[in-house]
Amino acid sequence: MQGWIFYRNSSVNERPESYEIDRLLDEAENQGISLRVLEPNQVDLIVTQEDRRSIYVDGEPVALPDFVLPRMGAGTTYFALAVIRHLERLGVPCINSSLSIDTVKDKLYTHQILAEQNLPVPKTMLAKFPVDVDLVERQIGFPIVVKTLSGTQGKGVFLSESRGHFEDLMQLVETTNPNFNMILQQLVETSFGRDLRVFVIGGRAVGCMERNSATGGFKANFSTGGTTKEYAITPEIEWLATQSTRILGLDVAGVDLLFDGDHFKICEVNSSPGFEGLEPACGVNIPKELFHYLKTRFGLFPSKGNQVRAASKSNEE
Secondary structure (H helix, E strand, C coil): EEEEEECCCCCCCCCCHHHHHHHHHHHHHCCCCEEEECCCHHEEEEECCCCCCCEECCCCECCCCCCECCCCHCCCHHHHHHHHHHHHHHCCCCCCCHHHHHHHCCHHHHHHHHHHHHCCCCCCEECCCCCCCHHHHHHCCCCCEEECCCCCCCCEEEECHHHHHHHHHHHHHHHHHHCCCEEEECCCCHCCCCEEEEEECCCCECCCCEEECCCCCCCCCCCCCCCCEEEECCCCHHEEEEHHHHHCCCCCCCCCEEEEEEEEEEEEEECCCCCCHHHHHHHCCHHHHHHHHHHHHHCCCHHHHHHHHHHHHHHHH
């Protein structure tokens, strides 16, 4: 049983994902699965009607994998999407699909889809220049959250605490790049500095953790130093997380929920969620859950020989 992980080296502004990759590789070995980690730029594709040998890695033709795990999230480029689409059309299961990855890369589009299905999301507005500050104040108010359309790990998210601060920020952006796309979003004050991350695999919430800012700021991301602890999955939390992933077509997702009084709003949905903080907080083996789902959904089971070797290795340890 052969699988590929599509991965990209993190930019200087992002936390490396070595924990997740290492955990996936270790668990794959326990499961009798051979995993290969690739960057999309190692792959070349050729569109042909002749046969399925239209994928090249490092310039050499290769056999198709049994499955692909894209781990690029919001940083998925057009080239990477094209490779995933090509593999999908050759019959290779990709978790997640190219369509769902492309959808959730756009935070505004994600909220439009969820709001259309009557799921609770913060009031959100697409910014345009010149910004009508009076309209923004009437419709959303201040403080206000300013976000890039595509971002991850809390990057590209800013809090404008007052109208004056917001006007200064908008003037700066308009001066430097008037074509820059961003959204303006309601600040859910009861969730200031804390939120929930729910990990969903195959329509099932397998873990939920509360994240809290370690600095007193409004962002609670683990990747920026936030603390984590397990949070009980209530029926409301489970329903919001599983419904949003179903609507967005995601097999694996991290759903971020904001505390809205006694209820919740959906802040973001991620197609390549990290789990470095969630595994120890919730006592859950995410790679094991993921591989179990892959095997069950697509009938991808290692050969008996691989299972025997994996069992033997486990007994020796």
